[in-house]
Amino acid sequence: MAESWSFLDAFEPNFRPLVVIELAKGTKEETLKWFTKRIVDKKANGGAQLLVKPLVTESGDENIYLVGASHLRLLLGAETVGLVKECNDNSMRTFTYSSRKTFKDFADDNHNFLTMAECQYIVKHELENLRAKDEKMIPGYPQAKLYPGKSIVRRLLTSGILVQIFPLHDREELKKLRQSWYGRVKVGYQPLDEIRCYFGETIALYFGFLEYFTFALIPMAVIGIPYYVFAWEDYDKYVMFATFNLLWSTVILEVWKRICAIMTYRWGTLLMKRQFEEPRSGFHGVLGINPVTGREEPVYSSIKRQIRIYLVSLPFVCLCLYFSLYVMMIYFDLEQWALDYHEENESNFSNLMLFVPSIIYAVVIEIMNRIYRYAAEFLTSWENHRLESSYQNHLILKVLVFNFLNCFASLFYIAFVLFDMKLLRQSLATLLITSQILNQFAESLLPYWLQKRHKKRMKKSISSLKTDTDLSLVEQVNLEKEMGTYFGTFDDYLELFLQFGYVSLFSCVYPLAAVFAVLNNITEIYSDALKMCRVYKRPFAEPTANIGVWQLAFETMSVISVVTNCMLIGMSPQVNALFPDSKMDLILTVALVEHLLLAIKFIMAFVIPDKPRDIQIKLARLEFESLEALKQQ
């Protein structure tokens, strides 16, 4: 069987495997035939017109297929998905096959015009757009219903016939990328353009943001060091640091938008038109007419969804928040109890007892976070959002609010109820450093060990195969299909978001936080890079023009930090000493300063343009050209 594969390979030398489709073992012959026929069928017949080949494993099962496409097919697909590429005159334009000659580096025999990630994105898009015609069900599986226009791949996935679709790694390219990314210890920028070519824009943008954020923290870290070294405790120095911090955090978030625009313009995604979004695979409803497309598809009443969101999810989230606060109060009671116990009968045991509440609390927090995450995913899925983007936004919002409270509630309580600045500094440092060490472990050491173990196991199983020409491909597919799936940048951004909270919320009591954040992020870049290149399956490229809802989350955090920092400064004994007679004047002054700072923040956000001038001009030029073209018509 392995020979038939290599024969096919020789027969069609152009076939370059791009995407792997893994079907469930024992999928019916009838289904396999129908599905592969639909993939290779002509567009006119409702097919995807791609190339497909079975991969023969040692067991002889035909349940893994490799999908590729001819060069011409990919170019046509690039037009369908609306890729934006650079032209000969250095402007960015939407690619069309008819105008292909005007694009930079285009040649009919240059198969590198589209990056492999782009080719895989096109193939994925074409596969997902394979739609049922008059089939009422998936052949061989009467329970897997279809209706005209339903995405076949999505139905196969939800009915469990299709196990997974993933893009193949390009081992040569990956090696080069690894080398330039983290191969040598060097100080400098990441090869973001290469990362984007290999992993797509969403992931490249995350690494771009991580890098930018790290650089942006350096000034704060540099200013923070002397506070630690010289043990500065003057109020005016703290005020200066906090003020700088607040304005700086506004500036960096605004400047990021500009840098992001520059990057995504260069990558073409800033100009890419939003495609019409298909319903997400989990979406269900009764068959009806979609008011937008006029096609028959499941519809679900928006009012029902609103009811679920506001009458179930919202109260549930509030309840969870309340519960989290309640647990925190128990923790503080326990802490107090342990302290009392320690004071009453001082011994080694009582000394140990002092740590017990913190440990219990840390464990409980971790457990709550995990349970809540599942609950949030369940609830958001139950809310039955039609679009993946709307599902993601609702999920992010739920998780964000809960994580924020879980991480920072105890700090808020210490700061504004107990008024214990020393404890605050200590807790902040402990939380920040512990969470960073845990994350580093969970993100780089653990995966590294898992991966090593996995490789060893794979080597063993592969050595039992007889060696032939395509062994490396079979080996690669088998290796990669067992690798973990990268579930998107959510957790990575969440980590940065919480870090930003630790750095900015209480910056004026613990200026050193920025230093730790910078140190963490430098290793974070390496461990995340390792994770992407070594631990996970290659993810599909996802074109994106910005970091979306995270921009809003970071901006909200920066507004909250104005409030907390002003309160902290107002509570410091040094500032209190300035107003010996009247607490009222003190608080009024602090409130005034806070409102002024907030006003300055909003004005700055308003005044700094979101896009640099040259990008604005380029966008205006494109708009002008399309208006002129319309007039010519």
Add this chain to the structure above:
Amino acid sequence: MAESWSFLDAFEPNFRPLVVIELAKGTKEETLKWFTKRIVDKKANGGAQLLVKPLVTESGDENIYLVGASHLRLLLGAETVGLVKECNDNSMRTFTYSSRKTFKDFADDNHNFLTMAECQYIVKHELENLRAKDEKMIPGYPQAKLYPGKSIVRRLLTSGILVQIFPLHDREELKKLRQSWYGRVKVGYQPLDEIRCYFGETIALYFGFLEYFTFALIPMAVIGIPYYVFAWEDYDKYVMFATFNLLWSTVILEVWKRICAIMTYRWGTLLMKRQFEEPRSGFHGVLGINPVTGREEPVYSSIKRQIRIYLVSLPFVCLCLYFSLYVMMIYFDLEQWALDYHEENESNFSNLMLFVPSIIYAVVIEIMNRIYRYAAEFLTSWENHRLESSYQNHLILKVLVFNFLNCFASLFYIAFVLFDMKLLRQSLATLLITSQILNQFAESLLPYWLQKRHKKRMKKSISSLKTDTDLSLVEQVNLEKEMGTYFGTFDDYLELFLQFGYVSLFSCVYPLAAVFAVLNNITEIYSDALKMCRVYKRPFAEPTANIGVWQLAFETMSVISVVTNCMLIGMSPQVNALFPDSKMDLILTVALVEHLLLAIKFIMAFVIPDKPRDIQIKLARLEFESLEALKQQ
């Protein structure tokens, strides 16, 4: 000569005068010929392909021209300007001549398919787009330089050869509109669609906003009345009123966006693509290449403009604000002095003296407002903005900030420095009622008197003409060209903005403000309607999709009012009595409530969608269709 006119009229019975062009008296024959030739010339020769006829006045001068266009020309022009009309299937689509049959009410002989305002807008657009070809100057005026692509009409205007261009009233339509708008005393909605057909979207949207705002104020007024009637002074009632007020003002501003979207969708302007904006007529610079269009035109360095804005205009505005505050302080000193004088030697004269400072201050404020307005216009013009929209935004911002301070600074001073609630209530009532009476006088009584006087004068001059068939047209043109020009909705919105300030900033000390605002706005609708129909020249229709920068201004005011109201409540003796021991707790509570209210405001603004669901679906459907159309290509 009058006979030649009526002869032409008979010769081309289709000619319907739309727009009047008034050239300076004594304009050279050569220039007239060249200009009229360019207007009637074929599009292919760079003309506007419109119809033009001289209007012969009693003096025999040929300096007034009437411009019209054939039905076909107007339809083609509607496509050029990108008008959006309703189709037979009730969807809104961009009009194209080739798809004209699919539009509602379209028939080749139905000359009412385009409203007269639309026709006039098209003619104006075509006239403004008459561009110089190889002329180096306006024939006959060597000092009026031209360069290829320069708008001829704009150069004629700036060099004073062209006095004005204005659209003609349609006396029949106007009569009908007047009748249904304010002809009979009735309770009900304004005929916004008719207003839009006659005056265009910008003006209809202003009246829509005025009406909406009045209705939105009614709940506040209704709740405010018992406070006055029963002289409620309980703190909890004030707190309730203020809280309701703050949330209500957020809701009404959010709901307005939705109502605005519904209206502008129906009018087609929500979907209208932004046209490429030409430089405004006052813009100057050295000839260069526009980076957007690639055409040769005057360019002006953006850095120079930024320097002018930030190093000259900004300091100047700050200085003016400082000066205004300084004048206010002098006023309070004078007030104090008058009070002291009155106490020392009480007499009729001293009683009179008590009013002198207020009167002087009111006069000075008025003078300052006027001088500042001129200064702001001069400065903004000197900043040399390329686009009219950017000029307008900078001007609005300057005027807004100064007017805000001028109107409210004394109230802020009374409330938060003098802590005199009784004086605040009194000043607020005086300012609100005085400004409303003054405005009503300046906007309806004065213009009515002026217009009456003008009509009498016109009647006299017209009666000296011999009566013939076109007398009514000649009379109409002569009458209208002498009417005042309506300079846009700026002053009307400004008035509403300041009124919103009076109602919301200090709502908890003076709940009756909303009642006065409602009463004022009801008469305001009538006086503004009178103004538009009777006092001013007909303005050109201006398509617009929203109220633009005013939305932001109103939202900012509503944020500021949260802060002021919380402070006022915190300062009230009733609330103070609740915290007898600790002023600190009081202030902290107030600050907490304020932050909560602000957070609720932002969350509400975030949660309430800007467009109603059905409009969202309609927009999505159009987008989907255009994506599908692209795919078909």
